[in-house]
Amino acid sequence: MTYRVGVVGGGQLARMMIAPAVELGVEIRVLAEAEGMSAALAATAVGDYHDADTVLAFARGVDVVTFDHEHVPQPVLRALVDAGVAVHPGPDALQFAQDKILMRTRLAELGVPQPDWAAVSDADGLQEFVDAHGGRAVVKTPRGGYDGKGVRVVSHGTEAADWFAALAEDAHGGRLLVEELVDFRRELAQQIARSPRGEIVAYPVVETIQRDGVCSEVLAPAPGAGGRLEDVASAMAGDIAEGLGVTGMLAVELFETTDDRLLVNELAMRPHNSGHWSQDGALTSQFEQHLRAVLDLPLGLTAPHSPWTVMVNVLGGPAEGGLAERVPAAMAAHPGAKIHLYGKDPRPGRKVGHVNVAGDELDEVAYEARAAAAHFG
Structure with a gap:
């Protein structure tokens, strides 16, 4: 039996699902918004995800539909469900990622701490x-x-x-x-995966470092995050996943306040930038885990390979020349760095790739990841 997964959206998250799909023997197809997008490495259709007929035609060739983003309109999602298509996460869950007022209202009903x-x-x-x-x-x-x-x-x-x-x-x-305006010490992110049958696994809570509103770095696990903080973050994410009916990957962005509370900032119901470290730092990457979850397969272990993994985003890219031509120098200078490029043209502020480095000493790992990423700036 060959499982067939359809991903709506042709960005880098869909692109990074391709390798684990191939390794698992899963056939992956992508409905991209335009030609030449990041996920063009997969069998790709091009069409408007706002159009129900286009998305329904795409869905007829797969066993389950999932997403690279949360922007597919509710009427289109409902049409898929009405046609008997397996959709993960489903429209009842995705509405809370699509509308922040709905999200805040529902989290309040669930008693989840938030600003x-x-x-x-x-x-x-x-x-x-x-x-x-x-x-x-x-x-x-x-x-x-x-x-x-x-x-x-x-x-x-x-x-x-x-x-x-x-x-x-x-x-x-x-x-x-x-x-x-929350007085916070740092920003954290807690990722979990939940399958349709209700199995849940949690990843280590990580620290995210933002610059100009964009995630710049991720430290995994978050320094000093053992014990109570880790337990509270994973329990909170589990309650949200079950309360909202999320299937697939869920990222819960959190504020750690100066008075030691955890408050929910945002939600993402898909693989997320805060989980890119898991490609090279965890036993099961978030991209493989998302495929397992939406196909209702047993979920994988989430333990880290190394004490520390640091992810650094490549934002914007070089002012002149391409990214690929800089790969050999980055590899030579930092052989322990794992480089992930998205097939995107450089543009100021654009996420065009990331670098992961894992190891035993946080300071050394962070230095190597930042220095390797700097080759692409």
Whole structure:
């Protein structure tokens, strides 16, 4: 029997599912948004994921549909389910990754710790929240934001006037999400996988380092994260996965506050940048694990190979020349580094690859990963 997985979205996450699929004997197909995308290494169809007929035609050739991103519209997802297609994660779960106000509402119902928040529909409502929370707050567009996009720190209600005007025309409503500006020590991420039969495995909690709203580095495991912190983070993620009905990989981005609390920041229901370290640092990578989970196969072990793994993103790439031509020099200077390029053209701020280094000493591992990644800058 050959399992067939269809991935909607042709970005780097779909690309990085290809190698483990081949190793597992899984046939993988991709519905890409355009020609020449990262995942073109797989059997790729090109089509509009907003169009139900296009996605249904793609789904007829696979056993399960999963995703490179969370942007497929709910009517399209519902049409797949109504047609009897196995969809993981399903629309009932994905809605909470697609709409941050829905997410906050559902997490509150589940009793999950999170920042104080409100849904506001005008500048007066935003100003009221800001005044009640020390004069500053974080405003987010409920849908579509990622990597720092759709996020602002404001001190006055008028600072989101353009977003209110744009959302007034949105079919989903004109509200913005506003959250308290959390006083946090560091940002963490907890990944778990959950299969349709309910099996759950957790990865070590990691520390994520952000620059300009984009993940720059991941330290795995998070320094000093043993014991209670690790137990709380994994239990929280498990409760969220079960409460939301997530199947596949789930990444829970967390704030570790200065008073030692863990608060949920964001959710991602797919492989995630915070888990790229697992390709070279864990017994089962997040990409293999996602395939196992969506196919309802037994899940793999998540233990690290080495005491430390550091992932450094390659952001933007070189101002002149390509990425591939720089690989030999990076390999020669840093033979322990594992280089992953996404087949993307360099562009300021764009994620075009990452480097993983594993080893026994955190400082040495971090230095090697940063130095190897610098070859591509």
